[in-house]
Amino acid sequence: MKLNTILAGICLIMAVSCGQPKKENSMNNQVIENIMARRSIRQFKAEPVDRETLTEIMKCGINAPNGQNKQSWEVRIVDNPQLLAEISEAIGLAHPGNDFAKTCFRGAPVMVFIARDLSYDFSAYDCGLMAQNIMLSAWSLGVGSICxxxxxxxxxxxxxxxxxxxxxxxxxxxxxxxxxxxxxxxxDPEAKPRDMGKVAFVEWLAN
Structure with a gap:
């Protein structure tokens, strides 16, 4: 009986300890490491990204925080090289004086087009949050990205x-x-400097 009581106590302690989130050192936190390691990529390999991977990335994308859970976006994914080449060619012809126009996709083999719901004032923010989820999840799967x-x-x-x-x-x-x-x-681009001077804590005393 005494042994059973001791074992029950141990199990209870283990259950409680497992249920509590542990505060990790930021240097060992995978989410923070992923955020700090992500880079904007402007040179891509021609190798395609399989649709299973793209689907996983998009599942993360649609789980972004968004106002009132309106999910005020629509997404179209183009991974057909011929179609991307046609669009790039059309953009170049439409903007003959702009050398950047024809290469504006940066050679990415996949383009994710995100549209916002015009009836919702905050839809642009929702789309931005979705894009961040897409880029971070892609990086964690070894896929580069650029917004x-x-x-x-x-x-x-x-x-x-x-x-x-x-x-x-x-x-x-x-x-x-x-x-x-x-x-x-x-x-493999180097990290660009960030200005923490633009971040400040605000403190004041109540009257």
Missing amino acids: LGSPVRFLTDNELCRPYLEKLNFSDGYELALCVGLGYADE
């Missing part, structure tokens, strides 16, 4: 590009907000 705004401008400001925008088939009331390029990195 892009220029393709949005190039696709929406010229009639020559409109057919390709229509091919994305977003619902009425949605507007292309940003793009994320995905692929295996063909470079």
Whole structure:
């Protein structure tokens, strides 16, 4: 009887201890390590990213925090090299004086197009949060990424590009907000300096 009581006590202690989240040192925290290690990639290998991996990344994307759980986004993924080449060519022809236009996808073999719901004031923020989840989860799976705004401008400001925008088939009331390029990195960029001087704690005394 005494032995059973002791064993029950040990099991209870183990159950309680396992249920409590442990505070990890930031240097050993995988989430923090992933955030600090992520880089924007501008040179990609031609190697495709399989759809199983892309699906896993997008599951993380749609689990981003968002206002009132409205999930005020729509996403279209283009991993067809021929279609991406056609879109790039159309953008280049539509903007002949802009050398960057034709290469605005940075050679990424996958482009994620994210549109926002125009009926919701905070949908742009939701889409940004989703993009961050996409990029961080991609990095954790060995896939590089880059967040892009220029393709949005190039696709929406010229009639020559409109057919390709229509091919994305977003619902009425949605507007292309940003793009994320995905692929295996063909470079290893160094971290760029960040300014913690722009962060400050605010303290004041109550009257």
